[in-house]
Amino acid sequence: MWWKTTSVLILIYVIIAGIGVPLKPGIDRVAPLSSKAGQSIELQVFGYNSTFSETASEKIRVWLEFDSLHAIQSGKVDVKNDTTLLASFQIPARLPQNKQSVLLNVIVDHPTNGVSLLPAALEVLADTAVNTDAGNWNEHPISQLHVIKDFSYPYRNVIYETIRNTYFHVPMWFALMFMFIASVYYSIQYLRNPVAENDRRAVAFTETGLLFGFLGLVTGMLWAHYAWGKAWSNDIKQLMTAVALLVYLAYFILRASFDEPEKGARLAAVYNIFAFSSLVPLLYIIPRMFASLHPGATGNPAFGSEDLDNTMRLVFYPSIIGFTMLGVWMAQIRYRSLRLRDRLADID
Amino acid sequence: MNFFSQFFTLLKKEFIIEFRQRYAISGIVLYVFSMVFVVYVASISIKGQAQVWNILFWLIVLFAGINAVVKSFVQESGARQLYYYQLVDPSTLVLAKVTYNTLLLLVLNLLAYGTFSLVAGNPVKDLGLFALVILLGSIGFAIAFTFISSIAAKANNSATLVAILSFPVILPILLTLLRLSSIALRVIQDTAFQKDIINLLAIDGILIALTFVLFPYIWRD
Numbered sequence A: 001m002w003w004k005t006t007s008v009l010i011l012i013y014v015i016i017a018g019i020g021v022p023l024k025p026g027i028d029r030v031a032p033l034s035s036k037a038g039q040s041i042e043l044q045v046f047g048y049n050s051t052f053s054e055t056a057s058e059k060i061r062v063w064l065e066f067d068s069l070h071a072i073q074s075g076k077v078d079v080k081n082d083t084t085l086l087a088s089f090q091i092p093a094r095l096p097q098n099k100q101s102v103l104l105n106v107i108v109d110h111p112t113n114g115v116s117l118l119p120a121a122l123e124v125l126a127d128t129a130v131n132t133d134a135g136n137w138n139e140h141p142i143s144q145l146h147v148i149k150d151f152s153y154p155y156r157n158v159i160y161e162t163i164r165n166t167y168f169h170v171p172m173w174f175a176l177m178f179m180f181i182a183s184v185y186y187s188i189q190y191l192r193n194p195v196a197e198n199d200r201r202a203v204a205f206t207e208t209g210l211l212f213g214f215l216g217l218v219t220g221m222l223w224a225h226y227a228w229g230k231a232w233s234n235d236i237k238q239l240m241t242a243v244a245l246l247v248y249l250a251y252f253i254l255r256a257s258f259d260e261p262e263k264g265a266r267l268a269a270v271y272n273i274f275a276f277s278s279l280v281p282l283l284y285i286i287p288r289m290f291a292s293l294h295p296g297a298t299g300n301p302a303f304g305s306e307d308l309d310n311t312m313r314l315v316f317y318p319s320i321i322g323f324t325m326l327g328v329w330m331a332q333i334r335y336r337s338l339r340l341r342d343r344l345a346d347i348d
Numbered sequence B: 001m002n003f004f005s006q007f008f009t010l011l012k013k014e015f016i017i018e019f020r021q022r023y024a025i026s027g028i029v030l031y032v033f034s035m036v037f038v039v040y041v042a043s044i045s046i047k048g049q050a051q052v053w054n055i056l057f058w059l060i061v062l063f064a065g066i067n068a069v070v071k072s073f074v075q076e077s078g079a080r081q082l083y084y085y086q087l088v089d090p091s092t093l094v095l096a097k098v099t100y101n102t103l104l105l106l107v108l109n110l111l112a113y114g115t116f117s118l119v120a121g122n123p124v125k126d127l128g129l130f131a132l133v134i135l136l137g138s139i140g141f142a143i144a145f146t147f148i149s150s151i152a153a154k155a156n157n158s159a160t161l162v163a164i165l166s167f168p169v170i171l172p173i174l175l176t177l178l179r180l181s182s183i184a185l186r187v188i189q190d191t192a193f194q195k196d197i198i199n200l201l202a203i204d205g206i207l208i209a210l211t212f213v214l215f216p217y218i219w220r221d
Helices: A002-020 A160-192 A196-227 A236-256 A261-288 A310-344 B003-020 B022-042 B050-074 B078-087 B090-120 B127-152 B158-184 B194-219
Strands: A026-031 A034-036 A040-048 A061-065 A071-073 A077-081 A084-090 A101-110 A114-125
Touching: A002 A160, A002 A310, A026 A101, A026 A114, A040 A061, A040 A101, A061 A084, A160 A196, A160 A261, A160 A310, A196 A236, A196 A261, A196 A310, A236 A261, A236 B158, A261 B127, A261 B158, A261 B194, B003 B022, B003 B090, B022 B050, B022 B090, B050 B090, B050 B127, B050 B158, B090 B127, B090 B194, B127 B158, B127 B194, B158 B194
Parallel strands: A034 A114
Antiparallel strands: A026 A040, A040 A084, A061 A071, A061 A101, A077 A084, A101 A114
């Protein structure tokens, strides 16, 4: 069948592109981490995936940015190697805000690597002893940045290379939702027309959905291990997902606790509709009522448009389609095996 | 018979059955008392923390509720169910059961509140809100437990089944109740708690609609 081949081809593409495509160059860290107003500093910038020495060092520009109006450009830039450069700054005597300290972003603009940013990289403390107004925060505003458009994934601090998990973790939940919608559809069909076929399809889709749920939980835990520091941190979304999986495990316990299969199928169909209606608050409503480590939680969609760029979309959307089609295929095979089991037992 | 006369007859029947089998309701009341004392004695060392009081109170309410409601379908024999099947509309029957269980849980919850305050102190600052939370909790628990116990009553080991089927489903209600009652206890400050009340009413609305639509399929044997 054409769609089975398509799903395999799509998933091969997703795995190759998801693992193989490099990240855009970015700034890993800077040293030192703090400085004082009015001082001149040598800032060491450590790049990730960067090729600083590809161009002459005069063409590389480095800024310390407070906001769009307040930024200072470095004087001399000295490239040590591909991933290390030294930028010297003369920090103005007064801070852009009347505070004890401000946090500055480091921006590096490179003709071939493009522009990269490390937010809140350098802390500058106010110097109350100095009373001059030397220095200016908007002498060299940030301009003429090199935006490189190529097939690579955005570099994000904290998650780094694990951004690739977007193509495997998130589609699991999409696939789970599609499987459970299909399962509820066949459960409703079973109540309207109680033939064993509808029940078997509902069971096959629920089992596949549950498998995607476990895979989503495991890929999420792997991701959390690297991004949040712990595989399980009792994040509200982790907890509610675990509860949602318990709801569906109870579905199988319920089915198994009847002597007559038809009665079990009917009550399991009723419970499946009930379980699905509790899945929506568990996965989409409660997690928004509490603070969460998940991106875009507490009030926003669980997955914001700012989390994806155009390159990622080219892998992410095919991944959802591929995994959903694979799920339908798996459910179909499971359905056939259930039908064979029933025929062997002379039930159908 | 029209809907209302059926409904009130069935409701009256619930009261009569309860009155005839007084040992069942006495058992539940005693269960609440024992649980309050056990919980109090077990948590004596962390006395005085309002949030702990809050959590323990709702756990008492949860377990008392599940025990009180689970009997509503189990106690009636299959023959009597068949008799109802010929006489009344299933949706009316389940609505009468839900109404009766709501009233029962309301009484039990108030009783639990009274005895638990007696032994463990009463940290409730906003009594009006707390009473509303108890009412909403009774409605939510009654609907969910009635529905689940009607499924579980058909199965072989219904007691375990009620717990594993209903606890995950009850969680959204329980979390919202805990949040609202923390506000009533002034453990957390939140002026926009109307949103939580609307959430709770929405969950209750979905549950009662599902019960109303799906019960005829459960009932038919």
